Every structure is written in C-alpha cells, then in structure tokens.
Amino acid sequence: MQGNDHSIVRAVLAGDKDAYGTLVRANSAAVFRVAFRIAGNEADAEEIVQETFLRAYQRLEKFEQRSTFGTWVYRIAVNCALNRMGRPEIEAEYRHGEESDPEARTVQVATQDADPERVLLGREVSAAQEMAMQRLTATEKCAFVLRHLEERSMSEIAEVLGVAPNAAKQAVFRAVQKLRRELAPLRGNA
Amino acid sequence: MNHLSEEEQLDIYYEEGSEAAKAHLKGCRECSGEYAKFKRSLDAIKPEHVPQRGPEYGDCVWQALRPQLIPYEKKAAGWRGWSWWKIATATAACMALLTAAFIGGRYWENSKRSQPDLAANAQPQPRVVVVVLTDHLDRTERLLVQLNHADAGDKAENAQLQSEARELLASNRLYRVSASNEGDPALAGALDRLERVLVEVANDPHLSAADLDRVRKDMNTNGILFEVRVLLARKPNQEGGPTSAKGVTI
Numbered sequence: 001m002q003g004n005d006h007s008i009v010r011a012v013l014a015g016d017k018d019a020y021g022t023l024v025r026a027n028s029a030a031v032f033r034v035a036f037r038i039a040g041n042e043a044d045a046e047e048i049v050q051e052t053f054l055r056a057y058q059r060l061e062k063f064e065q066r067s068t069f070g071t072w073v074y075r076i077a078v079n080c081a082l083n084r085m086g087r088p089e090i091e092a093e094y095r096h097g098e099e100s101d102p103e104a105r106t107v108q109v110a111t112q113d114a115d116p117e118r119v120l121l122g123r124e125v126s127a128a129q130e131m132a133m134q135r136l137t138a139t140e141k142c143a144f145v146l147r148h149l150e151e152r153s154m155s156e157i158a159e160v161l162g163v164a165p166n167a168a169k170q171a172v173f174r175a176v177q178k179l180r181r182e183l184a185p186l187r188g189n190a
Numbered sequence: 191m192n193h194l195s196e197e198e199q200l201d202i203y204y205e206e207g208s209e210a211a212k213a214h215l216k217g218c219r220e221c222s223g224e225y226a227k228f229k230r231s232l233d234a235i236k237p238e239h240v241p242q243r244g245p246e247y248g249d250c251v252w253q254a255l256r257p258q259l260i261p262y263e264k265k266a267a268g269w270r271g272w273s274w275w276k277i278a279t280a281t282a283a284c285m286a287l288l289t290a291a292f293i294g295g296r297y298w299e300n301s302k303r304s305q306p307d308l309a310a311n312a313q314p315q316p317r318v319v320v321v322v323l324t325d326h327l328d329r330t331e332r333l334l335v336q337l338n339h340a341d342a343g344d345k346a347e348n349a350q351l352q353s354e355a356r357e358l359l360a361s362n363r364l365y366r367v368s369a370s371n372e373g374d375p376a377l378a379g380a381l382d383r384l385e386r387v388l389v390e391v392a393n394d395p396h397l398s399a400a401d402l403d404r405v406r407k408d409m410n411t412n413g414i415l416f417e418v419r420v421l422l423a424r425k426p427n428q429e430g431g432p433t434s435a436k437g438v439t440i
Contacts, residue, residue, distance in 0.1 A: 017261040025248030149237040
C-alpha cells in the first residue's frame, strides 16, 4: 500500500490531478472519524475533512517517502482540527461555558435498570461528558482524544502536536485530571 | 516505595507503567483500591458515537474538493528521463569544453607572462572594480534613504529592508577590508560606520518603531548617507593619487 501511495503521489505531482481522488477516497472515512472526535460535531468535521485534503494536496511535494499517505494526512487532519478549535470564537465559547453555574451542571447518576428514566439519564451523562471535553484546552482535548479514543502512542501524539513526548504526556494527564474532576458528580465518588 | 501518584496510575492504565509501579500496585491494598476507582472513571469515558459514512463518502469528498485543486505542472524528467546517447553527447560536450578551457588557459598564461604588465601600471584602479563599488554605494544609499523614511508598521517593507541589509553586509565587509589594505582611510572609515548600521538593521529581530528611531539617532544614518553621497560623487583619480579613487582591489 505504501509503494502504491507513493506511485499515486508521483502521478499527481506529474500533473495527474484525478489520481489524487484515489487517495481521498481511501482516507476520507479515517480523517472524518478523527476530525469528528476532536471537533465534536459533524459540520466542523466535514469542513476539517475538506481542509485537510486541500492542505495535503498543496503540500504534496513535502510528502516524505518514509510514511504512508494515511499517516501523513492523519497528522494534517489533527492539525486542522486543532487550528479550528484554537480559533478565538471557539475559545470564547469554552470560557462562556466555564462561567456557567457549576451546580447547574450536576446531574444524577444513572441506575442500572433499563427504563425510560435510565435512558434519559444516560443521555445526560453523555451530554456532561461532552461538556467536560469542551472545557479542555484545544491541545488537552486533542491529546486525550488521540490517546484514549484513537489509542495512539505518546510518541505519535507528540509528533502530531509538534511537542516533546513529555509535554504530550502532561497534556493527556491534565485532560484526565480535569475530566475526572468534572465527571466526579456523575460517579458519586472522586 | 511510596503510594502511586495519579500520573503513575495513568501510565499503568495506558500500559506504560514501570515494573516497580506495577509490582507496588499488586502488593498495596490502598493503591489497588485507588487504581480501581481511577480505572472505573476512565473506562466510563467512552468514545462518542461517530456518525457512519457510507462507501460513497470518499466520492462525495472528492467531488467537492476536485474543482478547488490546481493540477501540478509536469516537471522535466531530469537525468533519469535522458536516453544513453543524450547522456553520452552531453558528457562529450563537457569534456570538449573542459579541454578547450584548459588549453586556452595555458596559452593565455604563457602569452601574459611574456609581456610586461604595462596596462596594470597605467591604471592602478581597474574599471570594473570602480563600477562594482559604485553599485554597492548606490544600493547602500537607497537602503539608507529607505531606512530614514521607514514606517515601523509596514512589516513587508521592514523585512525587505533587513534582507537588503543582510545582502549588503557581506560585500561591505569585503570592501572595507580591501579599502584598509589599499590605504584609503576615508573610504574604510565610511564603510566601517556603514557596516555598523547594516549589522543593526540585519540582526534586529523585530525592527519596531523604537528600534528604527534608535538606529537613526545612535548611528547618525543621515550623516552616513551624506558620506555615501560624497563618496559617490568622487571620481577616479580626481584627487591625483591612486588611493583617492573610488575603487578598491577585491
């Protein structure tokens, strides 16, 4: 697959624009998945997918032989998502969320019984988790998503975020601490 | 060993914990209890449902993207695209050129050695050197004028100013050293003062309004500009001696 990727990239660089379609088709779903997990909504994820493939096309000459196109474009996708999340209006939105009454965010723990009330509480738990994720900084969220949900190694996360491995580890740790603190009321213990 | 910190528990959770930490966890009831709570809390954070995209999704992305892409221009194939006879011809041509240059050089050297160097004695300042230095002073004059009227807010202009200063700096050093060696203190002194301005401008990381003001005042750029204009007005051999000519041997 890696050799195939490189021959396609060579074809694109030689002027065959349509060859790029093969790479887009093969990697769109993976890029969408990580974009959705970082951005948290479909509309932003779709825009990140477009931006990622556009950026990748513009930088195709810098694509190095030692990685696959999938790995390379994955890194670009994470960076696009990070940039989008780091925009001032989004940060402001997060700050606004933080200013809201902490009491109002407390919800009851769902019981194990399968009834409509449990379903409703389950939704509330998901919403609380999403809110807690949104309160993380862009780097913390990204590092946590990559480690916890995408199961990437610390060195990969460090490379994608452009930081030292120790800094990536710290970002994951801070995210975990914040999430545990935020979600403690749901679990009924710290 | 002390009880496990939260960071160590996190390492163990992601299967990156040290052997010592793992051993401690097995033997310590308190840490086991804490870790069980820690694990439960992280296990509870499940990936949110990612909306499924069908097999046609890649096509949709490509169709939306395609009109935005400008095809790369075809590049020349380079050496790899050359056939063997093209390479052989090019090699033969290079060899012929090298041979001609070698023979021509030998012939020219011999003929030169046999004649006294009268022309060099008659014209102590080669014309080409004078032209080169004049060009350097012209460029310097333009840079100083630009510097005196620079607007700190215009980053593009400042970047161009710095880039020009860097280019001029190297040649300025060469001319200054040559002027000193040739015994032209006026030219060497002016170039020395000019060099300090060029160093300041080339190496300033921000080139803010304050920096520009400081360079203008401390370095007296107006005075240096005047000196450069005087040097530009000097004509070769105007003052009689070879050293007064506006040229240095490089």
